[in-house]
Amino acid sequence: MIMIEFKNVSKIFKLKDKNLKAVQNVNLKINNGEIYGIIGYSGAGKSTLVRMLNGLETPTTGQILIGKHNISDLSTSQLRIQRKKIGMIFQHFNLLWSRTVLKNVALPLEIAGVSKEKRLQKARKLLSLVGLENRGNDYPSELSGGQKQRVGIARALANDPKILISDEATSALDPETTDDILDLLTDINKRLGITIILITHEMHAVRKVASKVAVMKAGRIVEKGSLIDIFTHPKNEVTKQFVNKEANGDEKELQSTLDNVIHSDPKNAIIRLIFNGSQSGDPVVSSISKKYQIQISIIQGNVKQTRNGAIGSLIIQLIGNHDEQEKVIEYLQKLQIETEVIYHE
Template identity: 50%
Template sequence: MIELRNVSKTFEQKGVRVEAVKQANIQIHKGEIFGVIGYSGAGKSSLLRCINYLEKPTSGSIQINGVEMSQLNENDLRMMRRKIGMIFQHFNLLSSGTVYQNVAAPLQLAKVPRKMIDAKVRELLELVGLEDKEKSYPRQLSGGQKQRVAIARALANDPEILLCDEATSALDPQTTESILDLLLDINRKYEITIVLITHEMHVIKKICDRVAVMDNGRIVEQGSVIDLFYSPQTNTSRKFIQGVFDMEIPELLLSKLRNSGKTSLLLRASFIGESVTEPVLADLTAKYGLRPSIIYGNITQIKESIFGMLVLHITGDRVIIENGIRFLKEQNLKIEVIQDVE
């Protein structure tokens, strides 16, 4: 549905050339929620704004439903943008307009008949849970309510695509959860393709199907969210995952293990789906006589899947330990050796 081929965006700032996006290649499928994560300055917002041509790419191709965006004239581009809703970090509401007027604004610009506007606005306010706030002004609303108004406004023209520019970063954690639940509901109910950018891994794991990781203007990794957690390929991805799983083992503990005088291994075991409910460690003990100590453990939900991680310390005969590791891998656990103590 959305395809970016070798997209680059360069700015000139005070005589300095800034490459905000460098040779980005992404395919986003119809009806999915696609996340782009990166630290401040990674180029996320520039990439997002290139999709609807609020920023014209310096080079490369962007196609939406097979239509090359660079080939559209101004009128055709405006028509295309009506099918691309956008939600901003700081809401961008009309302070002098009521909730009703804010949601109605894009419909009025499109010259939709008044009766149809009224029906559509009321439908959208009910969808976002603000049917009792239609006469309120933005200054009378909480941050979460303002973002719900912005979401309703973005949906006014029945878009096929919804672009979210850090839509939850200005909100507290509880409100963030409610907005993410709303976006999930909208995606499922209307099959709208959602592209969101964020610097929070929690947002990605909560609602995204796939994700691209940006660093210094480049997409350094992309794929399913589960695969990113299960097998991160870059340091940037690992740092984001550490926000959910603190995978660093304290040096004090490592030093004690090194000086214990015992042959041992420190392992990281990652598991997804059905492996979570299997008595793998009990089977390991029964089958091989190994008694692993759990140094660290965590489990989380990634959209509709379960992902977990354990750090295990195992002592014993080296051959038996190797057989035990082979057994764990056969149970669909990913095993990484953190430390090998002879």
Template identity: 55%
Template sequence: MITIKDLSKVFQTKDREVKAVDGLSLTINKGEIYGVIGYSGAGKSTFIRLLNRLEDPTEGSIHVGDQDLTGLSKNKLRIARQDIGMIFQHFNLLWSRTVYDNIAFPLEIAGVPKEERSRRVKELIDLVGLSGRGNSYPSQLSGGQKQRVGIARALANNPKVLLCDEATSALDPETTDSILDLLVDINEKLGLTIVLITHEMHVIRKICHQVAVMEQGRIVEKGDVLDVFLHPEQPVTKKFVDQVMGDQEKEHSLKLIKDKYQSGKIVRLHFVGESTNQALISEVSRKFVLDVNILHGKITQTQKGAYGTMFVQFEGDNEEVARAIEYIRSTSVEVEVNPDA
């Protein structure tokens, strides 16, 4: 659906060149929710603006379907952009227009007849959960409602792709979750391809199928969200995964137990999918003569299934501990022995 090859963007400042996007290549399949995550300055906002040519690339190509956006004239680009909707961090609504008129605005520009325009706007108001608010102004809406208007406006021309530029970072956690649920609903109902950039791993974890991690203008890691959660390779990816899995609590727990007991083996258990439902610790306690101390644990849900991690300490005879670890390895649970705190 979207193919990006060797994409670069260089900005010229007074005294130097800044390469905001550096040789980026990516393939996004039709109907996917694809997350791009990075800290401030990673280049992700520039990247998403390149996708609909709000910024012109210095090098590289962007294909949406069979169309090369980087080779289009201004007139053809204007038409092509109707297939690409975009929602923004700060909503970018027209404050002097009602909800209805904000959503109708791109249809007016596209020359859609009034009757058809009215039908489409009412349809979109219902879709995003704003029934009865068509005559309200943005100043009368909550942050979440404003973003719903932004989403409805972005969907007005029936785009094939929806770009989300930090769409939830200005919202509180509860409102963020409701907007993410709406995006999943839209993805499923309309088969829409969604590209979402964020600095929050919670957003990636909750709704994305695939993720790319950006750092200094480059993609340093990418793949299926669950795989990235299970086996983060780059330091920046590990930091993002720790955002969701509560690593600070884990470190505190490990330090306390090591300081107190100074013995035993500490292991990290990774539970994936159905293995998160196993009563594994109870089984180990029954089968083997050892003490099991649970230090820290958490289970979270991704679009591809549940993922859990647990830190435990085994106290007992070395051979018995080794047998217990081998038993756990014989299940679908992954084991890492004596992980660094």
């Protein structure tokens, strides 16, 4: 069932000297209960796009449907009611330092007019859901970054929202804490069935939790689809950059390794293979060396877990004569394995 639909949505900010096209002709459907990743570099328009979901920004043209409601048609008071059904967490947590953790979590209920007793009871329950049951009387400044984001998540869930927007929620956290928070989001998605929209510039976050991804660049969605498809068959240049960065770690280090290999051995091709969970690297590699007069040297390989199985990446060098190398590349491309020729004489 479709929960959220962006229909040809554009947002243009009128600045003094020019019009800034923050979002351009975006069409996107997000299903109920899905974790949908929206990835892009900063300034790509991701935040503007989701801020139109709860009316913090209004689209210049196009329609945004949540369930049956068209967000632009809502009156101010209807919009406030609609906002209560959408929880939001932020990069910098945006907790109120003047309130205790418990009262921060209770704030959305306070705004909704829930009685004090009921809202504190609910807030305590939410704090235990995020593993902070003992910190209710502390102030946010006494917590670590990861704990603050847990409070942010508990607060976002206070009104039992149907949708949770995560706006770069892990971008200010260290890698370990990021994984904890991402696990918590996955857990919440499974237990409460909330639709989560994950905005990020880190492929890592999307890879860990999302089942679908949209890639944004300069206000447009340049590619979208299931996570595995995007990972194993990236088409757009930006998508490739994100995927490669995630698959291979430090690009610069890899590049200098490759440069060295190419320099010392300029006759042999280097290719990158990306496998998804159902395929496996080893048989392919061994079958190549059996079928063709080619020896294979592995330069780098790794496997990453996603929600829907593993994704492997392998960078290999084909050692043999030029014609045989060509045949191997053709063969791999026929196998429907994402093959990128990094270097070929």
